[in-house]
Amino acid sequence: MDQKLDWANLSFGYIPTDYNVRCRYRDGKWGEIEVSSSDTINMHMAATALHYGQEIFEGLKAFRGADGKVRIFRIEDNANRIISSANGIKMAPVPVDLFKKMVIKAVELNARFIPPYGSGASLYIRPIELGMSAQIGVHPSSEYLFMVMVTPVGPYFKEGFKPTNICIMREFDRVAPKGTGRWKVGGNYAASLEAGERAHELGYSAVLYLDPREKKYIDECGPANFFAIKQGRYITPASESILPSVTNRSLMQLARDMGITVEERHIPLEELAEIDEAGACGTAAVASPVAEIHDIDTGVKYIVAKDHQPGPITTRLYEKLRAVQLGEEPDTHGWNTIVEGI
Numbered sequence: 001m002d003q004k005l006d007w008a009n010l011s012f013g014y015i016p017t018d019y020n021v022r023c024r025y026r027d028g029k030w031g032e033i034e035v036s037s038s039d040t041i042n043m044h045m046a047a048t049a050l051h052y053g054q055e056i057f058e059g060l061k062a063f064r065g066a067d068g069k070v071r072i073f074r075i076e077d078n079a080n081r082i083i084s085s086a087n088g089i090k091m092a093p094v095p096v097d098l099f100k101k102m103v104i105k106a107v108e109l110n111a112r113f114i115p116p117y118g119s120g121a122s123l124y125i126r127p128i129e130l131g132m133s134a135q136i137g138v139h140p141s142s143e144y145l146f147m148v149m150v151t152p153v154g155p156y157f158k159e160g161f162k163p164t165n166i167c168i169m170r171e172f173d174r175v176a177p178k179g180t181g182r183w184k185v186g187g188n189y190a191a192s193l194e195a196g197e198r199a200h201e202l203g204y205s206a207v208l209y210l211d212p213r214e215k216k217y218i219d220e221c222g223p224a225n226f227f228a229i230k231q232g233r234y235i236t237p238a239s240e241s242i243l244p245s246v247t248n249r250s251l252m253q254l255a256r257d258m259g260i261t262v263e264e265r266h267i268p269l270e271e272l273a274e275i276d277e278a279g280a281c282g283t284a285a286v287a288s289p290v291a292e293i294h295d296i297d298t299g300v301k302y303i304v305a306k307d308h309q310p311g312p313i314t315t316r317l318y319e320k321l322r323a324v325q326l327g328e329e330p331d332t333h334g335w336n337t338i339v340e341g342i
């Protein structure tokens with residue numbers, strides 16, 4: 001390291017790194033991989049990404065493990081998901097091999113920014129695809145830019161693995177019932193900002209959205225999936241308006257490995273009164289335990305973590321997933337891609 005980064009105190013902000021990796025789609029095909037040391041892009045002011053929201057992204061992480069090796073977690077799952085997002089909003093899909101090659105290259109080129117084992121920090125990888133054609137008519141772009149940027153991020157739980165409160169607000173939906181919720185589209189985030197900011201002002205860490213059709217079932221928890229533990233079972237919403245979280249899928253698998261029954265089904269709002277633990281899951285936090293869920297419109301408060309401590313199953317699942325990512329425990333499902341030589 002030729003620079004001193006305070007790994008343990010990094011925020012989830014943006015720290016410039018040395019390189020990013022880019023590839024352009026033109027004339028019906030993807031071109032050569034380019035390495036850039038510039039953190040800006042040049043685009044036409046009439047690009048479809050800017051006017052009509054043709055923009056999708058991914059988020060995954062690389063970790064320096066206990067054995068000194070660098071591991072990227074579930075790269076193939078993210079490669080497949082961005083294809084699904086691309087098809088969802090009519091963008092050119094990035095082939096799985098190209099995605100993997102570019103992500104690995106971005107990690108290799110920025111190896112000096114991969115936080116050391118034990119710091120709790122990691123290298124966040126952000127692939128992004130943009131519609132680039134200059135056009136005013138509303139139709140899919142014919143040119144695309146796919147790029148992979150990385151930035152080191154600090155430990156999510158700086159003050160320890162502590163539960164937070166979340167809230168339910170019926171005034172806003174993040175997505176439509178058969179809309180873009182199942183794809184990782186930037187516009188979904190724009191649609192969630194108003195509710196998210198209100199929740200933060202009221203002291204909540206996130207909004208727990210109800211299904212947008214009937215407002216009867218639990219959908220998602222801001223930019224994370226929701227799960228709960230009820231009578232020793234792992235329950236998580238089945239919904240066509242939520243993003244299929246790689247972390248949630250991993251936690252479900254680890255739960256099954258531990259002999260815990262997993263139920264992916266509708267969760268009626270009232271069932272929150274019967275749950276023993278709850279959490280929000282995603283790449284950023286792995287699992288963020290929930291203390292209380294306040295229904296702002298009805299005034300009902302669901303107390304999940306009675307003594308404001310994370311529940312035992314949430315804690316076990318969180319620790320197990322972290323251990324697999326850090327190479328402390330065997331990777332029995334082949335989730336990690338080891339990047340050799342860095």
Ligand SMILES: *Cc1c(COP(=O)(O)O)cnc(C)c1O
Nearest residue numbers: 223224225243245246247282283
């Ligand atoms: C990215 C994202 C998640 C989490 O997915 P992971 O693959 O676990 O990081 C959950 N919900 C939404 C809306 C997301 O955009």
